[in-house]
Amino acid sequence: MRAGTWRQVQWALCALIMGVVTSAPLALADAPDSLARSTPARGDSTPAVAGPDTTGMADLAASTAPPWVPAHAVPARAGWETAVQLPMRIVSLPLTELGLIAKRTMVSVEDANWIPRVAYLITAAPRVGVFVTPASLGDRTGFGFGITVVPPGIRNYLSADWNGSTLDYNRTRVTARYGVARVDYIYEWRPQDRFYGLGPASSNADTTTYAAQSQQVRLGLDWRWQVPRRSWRTELAAWFGPRQMITRSGRESAHPSIEERFPVFQPIMNQRYEHLVYGARAMFDARRGVPRWSHGGRLAVEYERFDNPLGFLALGNSDVPFTFQRLTTDAEVGFSFWRDPRTIRLAVRVVDNHPDASGIILPADLASLGGSRGLNGFEPGRFHGADLALGRVMYLFPLATRFELDIHAEVGNVYGDVWRDAKLNGLRHSYGVALRPRADTFLLGAIGVEWSVDTVRLRYSIGGVE
Amino acid sequence: MRRLVFVLGLLALAVRVTAAADAPRMPKPTRISYYYDAFDKSLVRPITRTTDLALGARKLVHNHREAANVDDSDQVRLPSTWWQPRLGYRPLTPQQMVIGPGPGTGPLRDRKWRVTGVKNQGVSLGLRIKDSSGQTFQLKFDTPQWAEMSTGADVVVSHLIWAAGYNAPDNAIVNLTVNDLELAQGATYQDILGHTRPITMEVVKGILAKTPPNADGTYRAVASRFLKGKPLGEWEYSGRRGDDPEDLIPHQHRREIRGFYSIAAWVNHTDGSARNTLDMWVDDGGRSFVRHYLIDFSGCLGSGSVNRQLYSAGDEYFADFGTMLTSVATLGLHRFSWEYTRDPHLPSVGFFEASQFHPRDWRPFLPNPAYDEDTERDRRWGARIVAGFSDEHIRAAVALGRYSDPRAEAYIVQTLIARRDKIVSEILPERSTTAAAP
Numbered sequence: 001m002r003a004g005t006w007r008q009v010q011w012a013l014c015a016l017i018m019g020v021v022t023s024a025p026l027a028l029a030d031a032p033d034s035l036a037r038s039t040p041a042r043g044d045s046t047p048a049v050a051g052p053d054t055t056g057m058a059d060l061a062a063s064t065a066p067p068w069v070p071a072h073a074v075p076a077r078a079g080w081e082t083a084v085q086l087p088m089r090i091v092s093l094p095l096t097e098l099g100l101i102a103k104r105t106m107v108s109v110e111d112a113n114w115i116p117r118v119a120y121l122i123t124a125a126p127r128v129g130v131f132v133t134p135a136s137l138g139d140r141t142g143f144g145f146g147i148t149v150v151p152p153g154i155r156n157y158l159s160a161d162w163n164g165s166t167l168d169y170n171r172t173r174v175t176a177r178y179g180v181a182r183v184d185y186i187y188e189w190r191p192q193d194r195f196y197g198l199g200p201a202s203s204n205a206d207t208t209t210y211a212a213q214s215q216q217v218r219l220g221l222d223w224r225w226q227v228p229r230r231s232w233r234t235e236l237a238a239w240f241g242p243r244q245m246i247t248r249s250g251r252e253s254a255h256p257s258i259e260e261r262f263p264v265f266q267p268i269m270n271q272r273y274e275h276l277v278y279g280a281r282a283m284f285d286a287r288r289g290v291p292r293w294s295h296g297g298r299l300a301v302e303y304e305r306f307d308n309p310l311g312f313l314a315l316g317n318s319d320v321p322f323t324f325q326r327l328t329t330d331a332e333v334g335f336s337f338w339r340d341p342r343t344i345r346l347a348v349r350v351v352d353n354h355p356d357a358s359g360i361i362l363p364a365d366l367a368s369l370g371g372s373r374g375l376n377g378f379e380p381g382r383f384h385g386a387d388l389a390l391g392r393v394m395y396l397f398p399l400a401t402r403f404e405l406d407i408h409a410e411v412g413n414v415y416g417d418v419w420r421d422a423k424l425n426g427l428r429h430s431y432g433v434a435l436r437p438r439a440d441t442f443l444l445g446a447i448g449v450e451w452s453v454d455t456v457r458l459r460y461s462i463g464g465v466e
Numbered sequence: 467m468r469r470l471v472f473v474l475g476l477l478a479l480a481v482r483v484t485a486a487a488d489a490p491r492m493p494k495p496t497r498i499s500y501y502y503d504a505f506d507k508s509l510v511r512p513i514t515r516t517t518d519l520a521l522g523a524r525k526l527v528h529n530h531r532e533a534a535n536v537d538d539s540d541q542v543r544l545p546s547t548w549w550q551p552r553l554g555y556r557p558l559t560p561q562q563m564v565i566g567p568g569p570g571t572g573p574l575r576d577r578k579w580r581v582t583g584v585k586n587q588g589v590s591l592g593l594r595i596k597d598s599s600g601q602t603f604q605l606k607f608d609t610p611q612w613a614e615m616s617t618g619a620d621v622v623v624s625h626l627i628w629a630a631g632y633n634a635p636d637n638a639i640v641n642l643t644v645n646d647l648e649l650a651q652g653a654t655y656q657d658i659l660g661h662t663r664p665i666t667m668e669v670v671k672g673i674l675a676k677t678p679p680n681a682d683g684t685y686r687a688v689a690s691r692f693l694k695g696k697p698l699g700e701w702e703y704s705g706r707r708g709d710d711p712e713d714l715i716p717h718q719h720r721r722e723i724r725g726f727y728s729i730a731a732w733v734n735h736t737d738g739s740a741r742n743t744l745d746m747w748v749d750d751g752g753r754s755f756v757r758h759y760l761i762d763f764s765g766c767l768g769s770g771s772v773n774r775q776l777y778s779a780g781d782e783y784f785a786d787f788g789t790m791l792t793s794v795a796t797l798g799l800h801r802f803s804w805e806y807t808r809d810p811h812l813p814s815v816g817f818f819e820a821s822q823f824h825p826r827d828w829r830p831f832l833p834n835p836a837y838d839e840d841t842e843r844d845r846r847w848g849a850r851i852v853a854g855f856s857d858e859h860i861r862a863a864v865a866l867g868r869y870s871d872p873r874a875e876a877y878i879v880q881t882l883i884a885r886r887d888k889i890v891s892e893i894l895p896e897r898s899t900t901a902a903a904p
Contacts, residue, residue: 056562057562057565057568059556060550060552060556060558060562061550061567061568062547062550062567062633062750062757063544063545063546063547063550064750064751064752064753064755065545065751066545066712066753066755067544067545067546067547067548067712067755068535068543068544068545068546069711069712069714069715070534070535070714070715072714073706073714073715074534074714074715074716074719075716076704076705076716076718076719077520078520078531080520081520081521081524082520084519084520084523085518085519085520088517088518088519092514099506099510102502102505103499103502103506106499106501106502107497107498107499107502109499109501110497110499110500110501111497112660113658113660115501116658117658117659117660120658120659338801338805339777339805340777340778340802340805342798342799395797395798397793397797397798397799398793398798399789399790399793399794399798400778400782400783400785400786400789400790400793401776401778401782401784402784402785403785403790405793405794405798407797440773
């Protein structure tokens with residue numbers, strides 16, 4: 001090492017030492033007055049506020065002095081608490097890890113603004129004219145979704161929707177409207193609807209399936225009236241148009257097809273039956289209340305005739321060996337008490353099918369019970385008959401602001417002729433309970449169990465509860 | 467000469483290096499998920515607490531853990547970066563409370579405010595502006611159906627909370643027109659889909675068009691002064707910030723956080739979750755440290771921020787299993803106290819009342835870990851602060867809400883007084899009067 005270099009190193013060392021020494025007073029000079037006056041030691045128990053201080057705003061300002069801190073970090077739990085809880089912590093370790101993953105995922109989702117983005121896309125749907133919804137294909141149709149297209153600009157005149165599910169159910173509907181007039185085209189494919197036999201004595205041992213394929217064109221008129229500031233409204237509707245229906249073998253491999261167990265249906269299988277369907281419906285609806293109706297009632301009467309098709313309106317084959325007519329009556333009434341309404345509802349439904357002399361009605365046109373059509377504690381389609389009668393009593397009460405409970409019981413059955421055969425002692429019973437989360441103005445969904453002598457069913461829905 | 471320059475340079479470097487080694491390091495900013503927080507507090511936490519044997523044992527023998535930062539006189543050990551003794555501990559005049567964290571005047575009005583940012587999506591809309599002094603403010607607006615409600619609550623409660631000793635932002639009501647605003651050079655915003663777009667006057671006008679105008683055509687907003695320092699994210703009501711050497715006590719065991727229950731109950735601070743807290747890294751008084759703030763009081767009093775408070779707000783959690791159990795056991799025939807309340811039907815108030823207010827049973831929207839741990843001593847500590855608010859303090863704070871309807875102002879004053887008196891009579895029964903010195 002040269003002498004000059006060595007001298008520079010000496011100077012440098014000297015300067016470094018001087019720097020360290022001089023920095024201490026500088027740091028002290030930067031310290032706040034409070035610190036200079038008294039620096040509380042760690043663990044010092046002397047309260048800093050001895051008495052009233054009547055000085056000005058400066059003393060009321062947030063402190064800048066180093067805070068009192070304990071000598072060591074305070075554990076969240078005492079030692080014995082940790083020991084007692086250790087087994088539970090070990091057991092719940094996988095859940096803790098899942099929680100951490102969920103937490104990090106949610107932070108990423110929120111950082112990327114995904115939740116407002118999705119909400120925005122949902123709210124933007126009306127402008128774009130495309131809506132994605134859960135499928136509405138009925139019970140036991142698998143998981144699915146629906147797409148509705150309402151072209152912007154002509155949304156009042158044209159719409160189309162498609163629903164499909166994992167069990168291959170699908171339905172397509174195109175609707176054109178003008179004023180009170182409307183035209184619908186509907187195509188539906190239901191590959192594995194169940195059939196257990198005709199009448200109230202059908203048995204679980206006779207489980208079969210069938211497929212139904214239908215298309216329909218319907219010209220209709222809809223009138224709706226609502227007197228301003230009145231909660232009730234009236235609806236009148238009338239329609240007519242051709243419908244084709246084909247009953248095919250069921251696609252569910254676990255059970256035989258309908259014609260194998262019930263040969264009476266053999267002649268109708270794979271036949272294309274066409275009817276001219278016309279009917280009318282009147283409804284008086286005085287239900288009111290949010291997030292679900294709590295007061296009032298509803299009465300609806302619908303008449304529909306499945307007649308010989310008109311040649312010029314036929315979709316195809318116009319040969320029809322049978323006709324029938326159907327009268328459906330629905331009535332429900334509800335009343336409530338207290339601010340967060342506890343609601344009692346009563347409902348009655350009667351379906352009366354009148355076949356012609358041939359006595360034929362296709363399986364899909366029969367009145368049926370089980371699942372969401374009534375008697376929820378039974379499998380969908382558990383009972384089929386010409387007619388049905390169903391009664392339902394429901395008690396809804398709040399569990400908390402965002403949840404309510406629905407307890408209900410249903411009685412009913414299917415009959416050859418509801419007016420002649422219905423008897424109180426022949427009714428089937430079903431019971432259910434459902435938890436329903438709710439927002440301020442609508443129900444978010446429901447999850448519950450339904451039970452009957454046959455089975456216990458889990459039931460759930462996202463939106464569209466009522 | 468070269469040698470002297472070399473030595474001086476080394477000297478300066480040494481000073482810098484030494485000072486940097488001594489300076490506290492800024493903790494890492496954190497983020498919490500609001501949705502996960504709601505899920506955790508509503509479902510996970512109640513389950514873990516129910517299965518917590520140690521907690522059960524403590525409850526059984528009435529041996530609750532007391533706050534870890536109190537002295538022999540049961541007072542918060544000071545100094546604190548969380549809380550500063552003010553009302554209830556020191557004389558504080560209504561005038562001083564009105565100044566609050568200061569100066570309480572809102573942005574300067576000598577020049578147009580420069581718009582530097584916007585929030586134009588969702589239900590709560592806002593503008594970020596700079597005044598002529600360069601100070602940044604966030605302007606927040608009311609929703610059309612509830613004019614004056616959330617802005618009023620934000621300003622009134624921020625002053626009450628500050629007077630109670632907590633760190634709160636400086637909020638003030640301002641009225642503005644589009645003529646009071648100009649665009650900052652090159653100001654942009656991100657739209658909901660993440661696209662960067664320039665802020666135009668049309669965007670600003672669009673925001674104002676969605677807010678309820680005053681009778682004179684101006685728009686009312688709360689101007690919230692940006693806090694000094696660097697934001698570090700929310701602080702939680704449990705746990706610690708591990709990289710802050712001054713944060714050595716789990717928050718749920720801090721007296722000033724547990725004791726906040728009584729104050730939150732008083733002002734109906736139902737949305738008192740981590741989302742309304744903020745840690746700031748500040749350079750103040752010659753040192754750098756973390757200061758802990760409570761922010762956003764638009765969900766207090768009768769305001770639920772964008773809507774009025776639910777009738778059941780303060781009575782039950784979002785998912786209240788105790789309430790649900792009672793309902794199931796009685797088939798819904800148990801009537802909850804909130805079902806007896808009366809709605810004042812004042813849009814600028816929302817829903818806020820005192821007749822069915824039970825201080826010991828008040829509940830925020832989500833279970834709060836610090837309130838879950840609180841003991842009678844913590845509640846009394848907070849109640850003593852509430853008792854420090856005189857009727858004059860309350861009137862002065864509510865006047866800051868600048869309600870156009872005198873009935874609203876009178877109703878809020880009357881309700882706050884009644885709720886304060888209930889807190890005092892139920893939690894501090896030995897106190898015959900309020901607003902007395904300790």
